[in-house]
Amino acid sequence: MRLELSLCPRSVSVLFVLLLLYSSAPAQELRRIHYGTTASTAHLPIWVGKDAGYFAKYGMNVEPVHIRGGALITMGIISGQLQFSGAGAESIVAARIEGGDVVLLACPVDSDPVYFITRPEIKSAAALKGKATAVTRLGSTTHFYLRAAARHAGLDPEKDLTILQLGTGTETATALDNGRIAAAALTHRYALPFLQRGWPVLVDLSTIDLVYPSSCVASNRAFVKAESKLVENFLRAYVAAIQLIHKDPPFAEKSLTKWVRERDPVLVKSTVEAYGKLFKPAPYALDKGIENVIKDLMNRRPVPKEFIGRPDLFRDHGPLERALSRP
Numbered sequence: 001m002r003l004e005l006s007l008c009p010r011s012v013s014v015l016f017v018l019l020l021l022y023s024s025a026p027a028q029e030l031r032r033i034h035y036g037t038t039a040s041t042a043h044l045p046i047w048v049g050k051d052a053g054y055f056a057k058y059g060m061n062v063e064p065v066h067i068r069g070g071a072l073i074t075m076g077i078i079s080g081q082l083q084f085s086g087a088g089a090e091s092i093v094a095a096r097i098e099g100g101d102v103v104l105l106a107c108p109v110d111s112d113p114v115y116f117i118t119r120p121e122i123k124s125a126a127a128l129k130g131k132a133t134a135v136t137r138l139g140s141t142t143h144f145y146l147r148a149a150a151r152h153a154g155l156d157p158e159k160d161l162t163i164l165q166l167g168t169g170t171e172t173a174t175a176l177d178n179g180r181i182a183a184a185a186l187t188h189r190y191a192l193p194f195l196q197r198g199w200p201v202l203v204d205l206s207t208i209d210l211v212y213p214s215s216c217v218a219s220n221r222a223f224v225k226a227e228s229k230l231v232e233n234f235l236r237a238y239v240a241a242i243q244l245i246h247k248d249p250p251f252a253e254k255s256l257t258k259w260v261r262e263r264d265p266v267l268v269k270s271t272v273e274a275y276g277k278l279f280k281p282a283p284y285a286l287d288k289g290i291e292n293v294i295k296d297l298m299n300r301r302p303v304p305k306e307f308i309g310r311p312d313l314f315r316d317h318g319p320l321e322r323a324l325s326r327p
Contacts, residue, residue: 030061031230036073036085037064039169039260040141041189041275042109042215043086047259048252049241058233064259071139077102077220083227084234088141089213089285093293093314097307101221104290104315106235106283107213108242112141113274115191116149116203118183119176125153125202131182134164134172141214142169144296146185148210149203158300188274189260192267213289224316235323242279249276282324285315 033055037043046064049055055062065082067073074091076082078100095102122128133150135143143163150157157163164181166172173190175181183202186194195201217238224231245252252272253265262268290311297303307313 029059030056031059033060033062033083033234034076034081035062035064036067036076036082036087037259038067038073038086038136038215039189040086040112040187040215041256041260041271042112043259044245044252044256044272044275045108045238045241045279046086047255048244049237051255051258052241052244052251054237054240054244055234058237060230060234060237062234071137074100074102074218077218080220080223083223084217084219086215087218088144089216089289089293089314090141090144090296091139092216092218093290094139094297096314097297097303102218103221103224104213104285105217105219105224105231106238106320107216107285107289108280108283109214109275109278110211110280110286110289111206111278112145112212112214113188113191113278114145114149114185114205115188115195115201116146116153116183116185116205117176117191117194118200118202119179120199122182122200125155128153128155128183129160130162132162132164132180133183133185134166134175134181135185136166136168136172138163138165141212142172142185144212144293145205147296148212149185149205152205152208153202189262189267189271192270210292211286211289212292213285216285217283221316224319228319231319232322235320236326239281239283239320239323242281242283245272245276245279246281249273252276282320284317284320285311287311290314 035046050062071091073085073087074095077085092102092104135146147157166175169190172184173186176184249272253268256272257268294303
């Protein structure tokens with residue numbers, strides 16, 4: 001039997017509109033999430049999760065937004081313009097102490113591969129006294145690493161060094177190369193060209209007993225409370241991305257190339273290898289890391305007693321625990 005369906009022009013128009021709306025519904029249902037990042041490879045789980053479709057699987061269109069420095073990212077979280085962001089723990093801890101409604105949700109690495117590199121004419125740490133160095137932003141992760149490296153080398157970073165604020169890791173590396181600064185604490189991506197040329201390394205922070213929660217997933221406490229299911233799903237996708245980095249480094253290399261626009265395959269491969277060893281399958285914000293941040297802050301400003309020895313005031317592991325228990 002042949003069934004014929006006759007529709008008037010108006011009916012055809014209505015049907016066409018309904019089919020169009022139906023076909024576009026999945027895309028419209030994705031919740032747009034702005035996620036602040038810097039150029040740090042510690043953000044790789046976000047880029048990999050985006051490219052692998054893990055966030056979309058849970059109904060989210062995560063849009064990484066490049067922002068210069070953790071302090072500016074933290075301001076975006078506090079203002080509500082960013083639902084989640086990758087921020088150094090120091091920025092979050094400092095903002096929380098000052099009354100900011102911010103919280104650490106996950107920290108993928110306990111330290112970065114960071115090298116305190118000097119210009120070739122610098123023969124010792126003592127020769128750096130009175131010289132200039134640089135960070136992306138004062139109070140940023142790079143600032144913490146610089147102070148940690150300087151102290152490990154026997155220097156007082158506040159008294160012995162002039163610290164410039166240059167904005168990005170690229171600008172810091174350029175300043176070291178052209179002699180504007182005498183030393184810098186550089187992550188692997190920026191350090192590799194200097195390592196290949198044999199420039200002096202005073203301190204390799206990846207080889208010392210330093211725990212610092214770098215580029216953690218952070219959010220606004222009010223948002224976490226109001227959107228508990230979304231937060232849990234976000235972290236579920238985030239953890240899946242870490243697993244993919246471990247299982248498929250070439251995929252991670254493609255994501256890194258795309259998001260940081262790095263064309264040197266040797267640099268990309270070595271960077272993914274360096275960080276791949278550090279990404280934790282269960283990315284909790286450790287007590288020791290938060291305590292190290294607070295100790296560093298206490299060297300520069302008063303910290304109220306009620307915040308000392310209480311890491312849970314700065315983090316919320318509930319959403320991550322639920323995400324890990326139901327993969």
